[in-house]
Amino acid sequence: MATKTAYYLPHKASHPIFGSIGLFTLLAGFSNYLNGSPAGATMMWVGAAILIYMLFGWFGTVIRESVAGEYNDQVDASFRMGMIWFIASEVFFFAAFFGALHYARMYSVPWLGGEGSALGVETHQYLWNTFESVWPTNGPAHIGGKEGGHFEAMSAWGIPAINTLILLSSGGTVTWAHWGLLAGNRGQLIKGLIVTVALGLLFVALQAFEYHEAYTEMGLTLGTGIYGSTFFMLTGFHGLHVTIGAIILAVVLLRSLKGHFSPEHHFAFEAAAWYWHFVDVVWLGLFIFVYWL
C-alpha cells in the first residue's frame, strides 16, 4: 500500500485542541468533585464526552489516511517507534507503584517493626512499640479493614492463578491471530482476535468479582493500610490498562472485518498486540509480587 514516496505531513490538526479542552474539563471537574462541589460530576462527564469525541475523530482521520495509502514505510516506522516509547513510558508509570510496594515491604514496614539500624529501633520504640513487622499489613494503627482492623489477604492460588492462565493464553491467541494475518488467512486473524478480546473481558470480569469479594467479605479495601493501597492501586491501574487494551483490540477486530490490514501493512494490529503483551508482562509482575510472594 506504500504508494507515496514523500513523508506524509498533515497540514491542519483540529483534534488536539478538543483533546486539551476535554482533558481540562474532565480534570477540573474531577477536582471540583473531590472538593465537594455539586457541579464537579457533571463537568467530568462533559469532559469525558469531549475526550471520547476527540479520540473517535483523531483515530478516524488516521485510519482513513492509512486506508487511502498516504503512509509510506517511513511514516509506518515513526508510528512503530512512537508506540514503543509510549509503552516504555507506561512501564515507568507502573514502576512507581511497584517501587512503593518494594519500599513498604523492604523498608518502611520492617523499620516500623524495629528492624534495621538505630533508625528502625528508635522508630519502633517511640512510635508503636507493640507493632510486629509482618506482610501483609495495614500498619501499626490497623487502618481500614473489618472490626478491630482485621482483613484477609488475597491468595494467589484462586482467581489470580486462573487470571494468569487467561492472560497468558490471550497473549498466545493474539500471536496466533498475527500468524493468520501474515499468512493472509483472514479467518484465523478474526477468530484469534475474537478469542483474545473475549479472554480479556473474562479477565476483567473475574477481577471485578475478586474486588467484590475483597470489599464485601474480606475487609480488604483501598483504605486497608499499605497492603490495601498497593494492592488496589497496582491491580486497579492494571485492570484499567487491560480494559483499554481490550477496547483497542476490539477496534482492530472491527477493522480486520472491514479488511483494513494486509500482510505487509498492519501497524495498528501490531501496536495493539504490543500493548497487550505489555499488559501481560505487568500482570506477571503483579502475580509474583502482589499475590504470590
Added chain:
Amino acid sequence: MSAAAATHDEHHDHGPARGLMRWVFTTNHKDIGTLYLITALIMFMVGGAMALVIRAELFQPGLQLVDPMFFNSMATLHALIMIFGGVMPAFTGLANWMIPIMIGAPDMALPRLNNWSFWLLPFGFVLLASTLFMEGGGPAAGWTMYPPLVLQTGAALPFTIFSIHILGISSILASINIIVTVFNMRAPGMSLMKLPLFVWTWIITAFLMIAIMPVLAGTVTMLLTDKFFGTSFFNAAGGGDPVLYQHLFWFFGHPEVYVLILPSFGVISQVIPTFARKPLFGYSSMVYATASIGFLSFIVWAHHQYTVGMPIEGELFFTYATMLIAVPTGVKVFNWVSTMWKGAMTFETPMLFAIAFVVLFTMGGFTGLMMSISPADLQYHDTYFIVAHFHYVLVPGAVFALFAATYYWLPKWTGRMYDERLGQLHFWLTAISVNVTFFPQHFLGLAGMPRRIADYAVQFAEFNAWSTVGAFVFGFAQLIFVYVIIKAIRGEGEKANDEVWEGAREHGLEWTLPSPPPYHTWETAPEIH
C-alpha cells in the same frame, strides 16, 4: 542522493494558513516551536514577577508586604512555573524549531501529536494558576510537595496535582516525538555521530523525560489517593512512609534537573565553536559525557534527602555516586575551554552569554560538589546555600543558555539582526545582577538562614538587601530582552544573510537556509558531507 526527491504532491500549499486559527491547528514545527518559545517567555515573566514578590518581602527582616502563606505560595508557584512553564517549554521550542532543520528532516515525525503536546500546556497552566483564587490559596508546601505538609493544602490540591499530570503528558508526548524524529527522519548520510550536539543532548533529555515523567505522575497520584481515597502510601500509621514520597519524587526530581541543563549544554556546544571559529573540541567525548550524565542522574536521587534519616550505606552510596557526576561534567567544561583555545574569537551577545555560562555554571557545579558530601550537607541542607547553588546552575546556567540560543538563532528565525548594542547591555546588566542576587545567598546559607520562610533574623539583613537589589535589576533588565525580540519579530533592524555568523555554514545545516527559512524546509533532503 536526495532520496525524497521533489515528486511533491499537489494537495497542500506552501505557506501558513491565514488568521489566528493558524496557531491553534498548526502542525508545522516552526509554528509550534514559536508557540512554545513565546509561551516560555510569558511564563518567565510571570514566574519572575513571583520571584520579585519573594525578594521584595525579604528586602528587610520582619513581615512587611505579604502574609507568610502567600509568600509560600509564591515560592511554590515560582518554582513550578519556571521549571515546567519557563525552561522546559523554552528548550522544547528550540527542539521543535531546530532539530528538523539540523538533521535535514521536512518536519517533526508526528506533527499532529506535536500540536497536542504544545496545546496541553496552556490548559495545564490555567489549572495551576486558578488555584491562587481558591479557598486556602495556591499550593504553598514548596514545589517538592512533601507530605504530610502538602496534604494540608486547601481546594488547590487536586488542581495542582492534575495540572502536573497535564504538563507531564505534554512532556512525554514531546519527548516521544523528538526521539522518533531523530531516529527516523535524519537526511541520508546524517549518521548519529554527525548530529549537532544540541540534537544529541536533546535525545538523552527525551529519554530521561520518558522515564521520569510517568514516575512523577504516579507519585502525585498517590498524594491524591492519600488525601481523598484513604490510601496509606505516605502514612506511617498504615504501614507507609512519608520518606517514600521523597524517594519517588527525587527519582523524578534529580533526572529532571538534567532535563533542564542537558539541552543547555547542547546550546553552548553550538554557540562556542561558531564564535571561536573552530570545530567543537572532543565531539565524541561530549556525546559520551552527556550519556554518562544521563545514566548517573538515575542513581543519585537520595542526595536530596541526606538529613531525613537514611541508613548509613545509603548516605555513602549516594555521596560517591553524586561525586562521580563531576567527571563527565568536567569533560564538558574542559572541552568548551579547549574549543576556545587559540580560536579566532569574537564576542557577540550569544558568545558572551555562553562564556558566562561556562564560568558561572561551573561555580554552581562546585557548590553542588560541596553538598554531595553527606556529612557536610547536614550543615547546608535547606538553607540559602542550596538556593544559591541551584539558582547558579539554573539562571546563569539554563537561562543564560536560553539567552545565548535566542540571540544566536533569532536572526535565522526572523531574518533580522538583533540590536547588538542592546544585546550587550542586556548581557552586562544580567551577568552582574545575577551575581549580586545569588552570590550573597551562599554566605546567608553558610550562616544558617533557612529557605522558604518569609522572615529572618536581623543579622542576615545586609546580604538580603543586596540580593533583593540584584533581583530587581535582573528582573527589569529582561525587558530589554523582550524589546529586542519584539523588534526582530516586527522586522526592524538590519537584514540577516543566510549564514548570519561568519563561517557558521561549517557549523550546521540551519545556516545554509535562507533567513528566515521558508515555511517548509528540507522537503528534499539536503546532501550531507
